[in-house]
Amino acid sequence: MNRLADFPRKKILVSPSLLAADFGCLESQITQVAAAGAEMLHLDVMDGALVPNISFGAPVIKALRKKSSLYFDVHLMIEHPLRYARMFREAGADLETFHIECADDIDAVIAAVHALGADVGISLKPATPAEAIFPYLDKIDLVLVMTVEPGFGGQSFMADQLPKVTAFRREIARRKLDVRIQVAGGVDGKTVGACAAAGAEIMVAGTAVFRHPQGMVAAVSSLKAARSALDADLH
Ligand code: DX5
Numbered sequence: 001m002n003r004l005a006d007f008p009r010k011k012i013l014v015s016p017s018l019l020a021a022d023f024g025c026l027e028s029q030i031t032q033v034a035a036a037g038a039e040m041l042h043l044d045v046m047d048g049a050l051v052p053n054i055s056f057g058a059p060v061i062k063a064l065r066k067k068s069s070l071y072f073d074v075h076l077m078i079e080h081p082l083r084y085a086r087m088f089r090e091a092g093a094d095l096e097t098f099h100i101e102c103a104d105d106i107d108a109v110i111a112a113v114h115a116l117g118a119d120v121g122i123s124l125k126p127a128t129p130a131e132a133i134f135p136y137l138d139k140i141d142l143v144l145v146m147t148v149e150p151g152f153g154g155q156s157f158m159a160d161q162l163p164k165v166t167a168f169r170r171e172i173a174r175r176k177l178d179v180r181i182q183v184a185g186g187v188d189g190k191t192v193g194a195c196a197a198a199g200a201e202i203m204v205a206g207t208a209v210f211r212h213p214q215g216m217v218a219a220v221s222s223l224k225a226a227r228s229a230l231d232a233d234l235h
Contacts (some may be wrong), residue, residue: 001071002094004119004141004180007039012192012224013202015040015073015185017218018064019055019153020206024062027067033139033209036216037224040071040095042184042204045088047078050099051151054212058084058091065092073204075123075184077150079103082112089116097121097144097182100132110139121182126158137177143168145200148185153206157186162198186210189222196226222226 007013016038021029030041041064046055061074074093078084081098082105086178088096096113100106100122113120122133126149133143146165148155165181172179183195184204192203203223212219 001037004071004095005178006025008069010201010227013039014209014220014223015042015071015202015204016209016220017042017044017153017204017206019044022210026064029210030064030068030070033216033220034068034070036207036209036220038070038216038220040073041068043072043074043093043102044206044208045074045076045078046151048081049079050102051077051149051167054174056209058087061088061093062091068179071095071164073097073182073202075144075204076102077123081109085109085112086116089113089118093118093143095119095121095143097123099150100124100128101103102134106136107139110136121180124164126161129169130164131173131230133168134171137171137179138175140179140230142180142182144182146185147183147187147191147195150185155186157191159191159194161205165195165198165200171196189219189225190225192223 017034046053048054052230071094073095076098119141123144147158147161181200183200187205188208207220
């Protein structure tokens with residue numbers, strides 16, 4: 001599956017964040033995480049400008065593309081996504097999620113990513129209100145609510161961001177839009193239930209997957225256990 005529309009709705013999907021993986025053996029890590037039941041791979045691209053860290057770029061994604069058929073969920077924490085949209089698509093991105101706080105024209109980035117044949121998402125930092133993205137909801141495929149300050153893995157979950165997930169769920173339902181809600185940052189077996197209950201369907205988890213004491217299979221299934229909350233038709 002290489003489009004979001006190919007994935008079922010109202011089912012917890014897991015997109016492990018590669019940032020928490022062992023960078024010394026990425027191929028085996030992504031093979032293991034796919035075997036553990038992850039549907040996607042979350043690729044955190046950081047430029048040291050939009051966020052205070054630098055991670056990896058298109059060459060790494062291009063190398064991993066040859067090794068995996070997972071849906072590549074690329075999170076562009078960069079100032080100028082418009083400048084790099086083609087580069088990441090050609091490297092193998094299936095989804096390009098950029099930040100509402102970036103320096104580029106939002107509509108231009110949405111149009112560019114769609115013109116390249118990829119899905120497009122918008123993400124927001126904790127200080128940014130959900131309403132900042134409302135004007136674009138009818139043009140995008142996904143919204144990513146950060147539940148940490150973006151830039152690093154392994155941080156504590158910010159429960160005060162969950163009302164934003166609910167606000168998106170309500171606005172999407174009110175306008176009868178088809179937009180997926182994703183959360184990232186401190187998502188684990190303990191916090192995933194609240195994320196699903198608020199309306200998130202795609203769970204990004206780095207530490208909770210790649211560094212789970214019982215391994216990746218246990219980690220992925222603990223995240224999918226939240227499905228019961230979701231199936232309670234909270235949407
Ligand atoms: C943070 C990244 C997240 C993070 C998630 O800037 O966007 O994807 O890596 O990692 P954990 O699950 O360890 O918080």
